[in-house]
Amino acid sequence: MTEKAAMQALARLVPPGSRVLDLGCGNGAMLDYLQRERGCSGYGVEIDDANVLACVQRGVDVIQLNLDEGLAMFDDNSFDVVLQIDTLQHLRNAETMLRETARVGRTGVVAFPNFAHWPNRLSILRGRMPVTRRLPYQWYDTPNIRVGTYKDFEVLATKNDLRILDSFGLQDGQEVRWLPNARAGTAVFHFEHA
Amino acid sequence: MSFFATPQSMHFPEVLPLQSGASIRDYHLAFETYGTLNADRSNAVLVCHALNASHHVAGVYAGQDKSEGWWDNMIGPGKPVDTDRFFVIGVNNLGSCFGSTGPMHQHPDTGEVYGADFPVVTVEDWVNAQARLLDRLGIQQLAAVLGGSLGGMQALSWTLQYPERMRHAVVVASAPNLTAENIAFNEVARRAIVTDPDFHGGHFYRHGVIPKRGLRIARMIGHITYLSDDVMNEKFGRQLREGLELKYSTQDIEFQIESYLRYQGDKFSDYFDANTYLLITRALDYFDPARTHAGNLTRALARAQARFLLVSFTTDWRFSPKRSREIVKALLDNRRSVSYAEIDAPHGHDAFLLDDARYMGVMRSYFDSIAKELQP
Numbered sequence: 284m285t286e287k288a289a290m291q292a293l294a295r296l297v298p299p300g301s302r303v304l305d306l307g308c309g310n311g312a313m314l315d316y317l318q319r320e321r322g323c324s325g326y327g328v329e330i331d332d333a334n335v336l337a338c339v340q341r342g343v344d345v346i347q348l349n350l351d352e353g354l355a356m357f358d359d360n361s362f363d364v365v366l367q368i369d370t371l372q373h374l375r376n377a378e379t380m381l382r383e384t385a386r387v388g389r390t391g392v393v394a395f396p397n398f399a400h401w402p403n404r405l406s407i408l409r410g411r412m413p414v415t416r417r418l419p420y421q422w423y424d425t426p427n428i429r430v431g432t433y434k435d436f437e438v439l440a441t442k443n444d445l446r447i448l449d450s451f452g453l454q455d456g457q458e459v460r461w462l463p464n465a466r467a468g469t470a471v472f473h474f475e476h477a
Numbered sequence: 478m479s480f481f482a483t484p485q486s487m488h489f490p491e492v493l494p495l496q497s498g499a500s501i502r503d504y505h506l507a508f509e510t511y512g513t514l515n516a517d518r519s520n521a522v523l524v525c526h527a528l529n530a531s532h533h534v535a536g537v538y539a540g541q542d543k544s545e546g547w548w549d550n551m552i553g554p555g556k557p558v559d560t561d562r563f564f565v566i567g568v569n570n571l572g573s574c575f576g577s578t579g580p581m582h583q584h585p586d587t588g589e590v591y592g593a594d595f596p597v598v599t600v601e602d603w604v605n606a607q608a609r610l611l612d613r614l615g616i617q618q619l620a621a622v623l624g625g626s627l628g629g630m631q632a633l634s635w636t637l638q639y640p641e642r643m644r645h646a647v648v649v650a651s652a653p654n655l656t657a658e659n660i661a662f663n664e665v666a667r668r669a670i671v672t673d674p675d676f677h678g679g680h681f682y683r684h685g686v687i688p689k690r691g692l693r694i695a696r697m698i699g700h701i702t703y704l705s706d707d708v709m710n711e712k713f714g715r716q717l718r719e720g721l722e723l724k725y726s727t728q729d730i731e732f733q734i735e736s737y738l739r740y741q742g743d744k745f746s747d748y749f750d751a752n753t754y755l756l757i758t759r760a761l762d763y764f765d766p767a768r769t770h771a772g773n774l775t776r777a778l779a780r781a782q783a784r785f786l787l788v789s790f791t792t793d794w795r796f797s798p799k800r801s802r803e804i805v806k807a808l809l810d811n812r813r814s815v816s817y818a819e820i821d822a823p824h825g826h827d828a829f830l831l832d833d834a835r836y837m838g839v840m841r842s843y844f845d846s847i848a849k850e851l852q853p
Contacts, residue, residue: 326815332818332835335839336835336838339786339839339843339846340845340846344814345816345817345818346809346815346816347819348817356805356806356809358810
């Protein structure tokens, strides 16, 4: 989901001038965009050496941390927005990190591959795990260790007392608001703690 | 082949008040510079040194084999800290034994060699002395202050003592203070020196002797703590020094690691000063910017304005990543600009002096971004 349109769709959830923490910030493109286009400030968190280097190269502040070790370094409500874009599916402690996201940020934005997207359902009906542009891995080598659906996240959010401010699907960079659980490859949730 | 470096010296007749309440005057600071100061004097980078290093940071001395500066892999033309773009200053700290005024020099009042009477100097004192050197060089604001280990403590202290005098601070393999274990290692080293019969209460110069036994043991202890268990095992393992048969001796060298440590100890005792070792380890012990803020590092770092890069190494147990993360957290709490790289290198504390592609890459990229801010 590196496409510019998708990035812009997610960036719209971040108010101009926000203080942002981007968990699993990759090469820092999103933060770079938010800093340039929306006057935001903040930090990325990354575990991967090459991504940390890429962030330093583009002048994005980055903290090298393993998210599975928690966010003890960050204070409660110390960010306006905490982003988890294509990060949740890689985390062992995805629920803990969701709670941490809500603790550290006044609001959170989570985006992840929606396993209930219809091509995935079709593949499962045929008896095979899906291999798509959005989920390009085989079942035995996928880094996506948490596969969930748009609807699944609604349940998890309720369980953790998160108030959903907005949610939609993303497909080909376009927002999908009608039947997103079937029609979108990516689920997006904007929430705050209740 | 590196470039040629030329050591210089600056005399400071005026009094420098020290943190202890004592003072020092009529002192010299040895320093070196590489590269060219630009027209608006904005491209200066100050490099602070660690325990057994000096102002000779980069380059070689003409006609001297193996005289590369201690951070020659990091600093020089085309290196991560590129002297084609930056004006780099290396300065030897007060109390050292490599050129700046130290315990082996004469007290200006008495004409006697200082010896044990050399005043206790702290990281803060060193920073004050370095600031005076910058004044004399006509540098008001550094592009960056950079240091590893004890040098990183100086870089951090710079941002608190002179928050407006640098734009960036690069703190490598350092800590906001020493842990009890770390002070303990220093104390063992100091006791080895002080209890050497040749130490004479620090006035061994008068007796024409050097407490080499103490220095050797101090260095052996220190050296162990700069390496990681894995690297030591890989390098030496249980290899015997000679042959395959055990000697069954309690005093002969049996294992390679013993031979290596003794060699390092011998080498060190030939060039390092015993009083300097005491002074520098004490400066390490005393450094604790949070002390005057009830132990609260966040409050202590509130004064800092620089943008920070911190780097630590996963196998460094003397200045562990946990300690660097404390500094990062305090900077985050203060909403300062900070990046942090935790390099998974095998070499323990020594890694900060060695080549590692990830480490060098991060340093190069960071200094590239500093260079981009300079006026063309």
